[in-house]
Amino acid sequence: MEDEIKHGNVTHVPNKGSPESPHVACSDSNHNNNNSNNKEQDRFLPIANVSRILKKVIPSNGKISKDAKETIQECVSEFISFVTGEASDKCQREKRKTINGDDIIWAITTLGFEEYVGPLKLYLSKYREMEGEKLIFPKQQRSDQRRQHSEYEQNIVFNNNNNININTNSNNDVYSSINVYPSFVPSDQPFSLPFSSNSFQKQL
């Protein structure tokens, strides 16, 4: 398996000639590199994104080898699986069907990554506030249209951001499990967000 892993790059695996592929769903040149390669790429986060993040924590004169990036890429996927497994077990024990953000945070804590929890909770609460606020572009209309559009926007957001259906059976169930907090954000925010704090103060 490891020999065949290619991380987000067009590969040079021998049997990837397009006419010889047993079945190719897409005729896109990337997807012509046989199906197993496609699946391998899907197992990992894009290496470019991973690279961008890890470059932030090494000095500017530092370099990272390609195999190190790939290893980190694999580790991240393992991390996601590991945490998701814990969160999924918890949901099963509690007879819930949907893994939500709090389950993830719980699993992360349980597995020893407590340091992440603070920033994550902050991030999640910011996201929930944004979800309630971000919907309509014109700020003046935001208070009027916010209630009307909150549900509509939920579907829009997650349909556009997420091209792949989370659950083919009942998308609405998934979307309705999201909690939107329509309340105004207080002006004293933990983050300094120059643009948004200005806009919020106009609201208030």
Add this chain to the structure above:
Amino acid sequence: MRQAGTYSGILSGGISGKTGPHLLPLARIKKIMKKSGEDVKMISGESPIVFSKACELFIKELTQRSWMVTMQGKRRTLNKEDVASAVMATDLFDFLVNLVSESGNSGEAPPPLELDTFASS
């Protein structure tokens, strides 16, 4: 497109303080989550968001620890063995031990020194 305009307009420079709303693609995160087990059926919309941040923190921590190994070796290129060493040296990353061992033992690097030293003492 409309979502990209409003969403990134509000979040750029905001939550993550970086370019764009999220550093990692949500759809891919969801795929990986679903592959983690058959029991994983329904995932709330905010789960990939949380993971996006969690993975960012994870990548940063793993890289920082690996980079420390690189510096100890007085090198400036972080390589795979440094990552493996960092994993071995960190209890938190125990779940990665098999992963980096498989990668590392494809005939190249010997097992990390910490384990050998520990075992012999």
